[in-house]
Amino acid sequence: MSKMVLKTEGDRYVIVTRRFAASPELVFRAHTEPALIQKWLLGPDGWTMPVCVIEPKPGGRIRYEWKDKNGNGFHLTGEVVELNPFSKIVHVERMHLPDPTPDNHIETRFEADGRGTLMTMRMALPNEQARTMMLATGMEHGMEDSYARLEKLL
């Protein structure tokens, strides 16, 4: 259906585009209301977000905490820079793994597209050290997913 496209812009940025079958207002709300964010911003299967704080205003605080089923986890902190209902969110975020990754400046736009929404997210490509830290977490999760699938097959 609506496939996500991820591409690089130069060697510094990553651009993600995705269409949704809902209005920009609903897609914007799903990005700014904690009770909604906790339902989808989870990464690999089996993860939950027990703590989700986002103050939807410029300068507002962001804190997301994730946990897997074994109780392992990490958290992210950030600040809202600009908020333009229901078309644009600009925020800064860093993951604590547990050392903080460099601040990433992320711009997310929502445009009406027929009866749905086209979302465009632009973020900086993290440097090598940050990628390695994130990969160490992500790879672990990827492996776990593969084992879970293998178990289902056996």
Place this chain on the structure above:
Amino acid sequence: MQLAEPFEMTQPAISRHLKVLEGARLLTRRVEGTKRPCRLDKKGIKAVEQWLGVLHKALARNYDRLDDVLADLQRTTSKGEPR
């Protein structure tokens, strides 16, 4: 020097670009007398591709879940009252 020839850029500008690539470990430079031969670092480039692959997978999974959240929201908002 050779690398600057095809571009309308000064030698110092080219050097700055190469330095950024080197800093990102996408390029390695050797010293051979007065020459500084460059080589693309395949390991560095592969690491970026691998990272983008992991990011793609995680985001795609999130947005598939978001589709379900939005479908639920639409059902509840069209009824006027949240469930």
